[in-house]
Amino acid sequence: MSKLVRVTTIPLSLEKLLEGQLAFMSDHYEVIAVSAEYERLKKYGQKNGVRVFPVEMTREITPVMDLKALFNLYRFLRKEKPLIIHTHTPKAGIIGMLAGKLAKVPIRLHTVAGLPLLEVSGNKRKILDRVEKLTYQLATKVYPNSFELKKIILDLGYAQPAKLKVLGKGSSNGIDTAYFDPLLYSSTEIKNIKSNLNIPGSDFVYVFVGRLVKEKGINELVNAFVDLNNQNPETSLLLVGPFENELDPLDENVIRTIKSHPKIFSTGYQEDVRPYFAVADVLTFPSYREGFPNVVMQANSMNLPAIVSDINGCNEIVKDRENGIIIPVKNEEALKKAMQEILNNPSLFSRLSQNARKLIVENYERGQFWNILLKEYKELELIYKHD
Secondary structure, three states: OOOEEEEEHHHHHHHHHHHOHHHOOOOOEEEEEEEOOHHHHHHOOOOOOOOEEEEOOOOOHHHHHHHHHHHHHHHHHHHHOOOOOEEOOHHHHHHHHHHHHHOOOOOOEEEEEEHHHHHOOHHHHHHHHHHHHHHHHOOOOEOOOOOHHHHOOOOOOOOOOHHHHHHHHHHOOOEEEOOHHHHHHHHHHHHHHHHHHOOOOOOOOEEEEOEEEHHOOHHHHHHHHHHHHHHHOOEEEEEEEEEOOOOOOOOOOOOHEEEEEEEEEEEOOOOOHHHHHHOOEEEEEOOOOOOOOHHHHHHOOOOOOOOEEEEOHHHOOOOOOOOEEEEOOOOOHHHHHHHHHHHHHHHHHHHHHHHHHHHHHHHHHHHOOOOOHHHHHHHHHHHHHOO
16 A cells, blocks of 8 residues: 655644544555654544654744754655655645655645745745745645635746646535534533523624634734624624734733623633534634635534635635625724624524535535545556656
8 A cells, every 4th residue: 555644734733624634545545644742643643543753843934943854754754655745834845845855755745725924024924935935846736725825826926837736626624514513502502502601692602713813813803893892782702712922922902802801702722613603603704814714614514604804715615795794804894894784684694694504515525525635646646657
């Protein structure tokens, strides 16, 4: 059986962004997962029935650690001789593609699930631009996980069209709609979850799921909600995710508001986000940049309309006024207006809710995506063997 090496910077990406995918591929390849944080990686391997190899990588520019990671991965690839190496996330991308090229791995694939560098400027941006371009040059094939992201990559001149391909209708992993199913939660369970969170039972609940950082639009979301709540007291904002103060901190006044406002509820990181979707009415996701956000698909699959920014990925999953509302990026007033409109217009809210799950089931079912990716692997394998 041919070997397939999948590389992410941290195991969280394997657990969440690629959930179930490596276990599925292990029926067709000898799969090896490579990432940092050995103990967590080891648990992932045991749970998914795949081999693991630890390589310490960071999400920042750390030249000494990066060179060490490159050498360790290169040496591992030389020993294992895989047919395919497939990387995700920027740091894993450059290290994996460079190590793969040096170790003569025949098929080198990289998935792009967003471009963090778009929010960076100056010399750091120049460095990241060069790294991104080099990653694509070293790859056999590059998979932007949305059509808009593919367009951005072409506009930036990172790669030629022939090297880029969007699999299916987008996404890196599709979504398990049987898992994200609102029928799994009874009205009694929803009432109890709300009670445990101290959210009043009659409140209209806006939810955000993800990292609580500036680039996710949390500053705008909190400020918009405070204004909205002043006029509509029977509303709550539920924030599900960790703060990352060292990388992309929120404004100090916003952090204080989150901690002190009686109608803002923050849960921290949660392994299972479904209960929080179950008690919510609308997803508010005013992010500045994304690849193809799982959170939006998950919320829609749970029958929640989504208010999203007009950015790649979000504006492909959400059809404006069909399963959500699309707003301009970094626009607090537009966000508040959309939140208010959904609250005050029951017929609009009902229509968006009814369409939400249907569109996800039709377009982004997880099993369908896995088979599309497997077919891609097999076609590349045939081309390699023919050459």
